[in-house]
């Protein structure tokens with residue numbers, strides 16, 4: 436960040452009084468521009484013992500498989516964002532069940548939240564950000580070609596919970 440979004444003056448970086456972290460501060464208008472982690476929201480769309488995955492048509496991780504997920508937008512809830520991303524990336528209509536995983540990824544300043552979600556039909560089709568969309572049972576999951584560690588962790592929890600017959604909530608960190 437070089438210039439103030441409020442007044443376009445050059446920004447400085449320093450620790451404001453009473454704060455403990457470096458911030459972008461504007462000496463012209465006095466505003467402090469905080470930068471905070473972004474929330475990525477998505478679904479684990481289920482159909483019996485199978486999960487819907489999308490193969491990415493965009494970077495990063497072009498060609499790798501992922502759960503439908505993306506950056507939360509302003510003015511929506513986490514659940515609305517998860518369902519929206521699932522519709523955009525997989526053309527899939529879902530009914531959310533419950534929040535399932537919350538994984539902090541401080542190395543990229545993100546938190547990933549996935550919901551369990553029931554597919555309402557099998558009319559899914561790839562959106563513009565996906566090459567293909569398909570349902571996978573556990574033994575067919577392309578584990579070596581999963582795009583992100585948060586997705587691998589979430590899928591492992593889902594199949595383990597399903598085998599136990601009891602779904603939990605999984606809060607984790609990827610250091």
Ligand SMILES: [Zn+2]
Nearest residue numbers: 439442461464
């Ligand atoms: Zn300013």
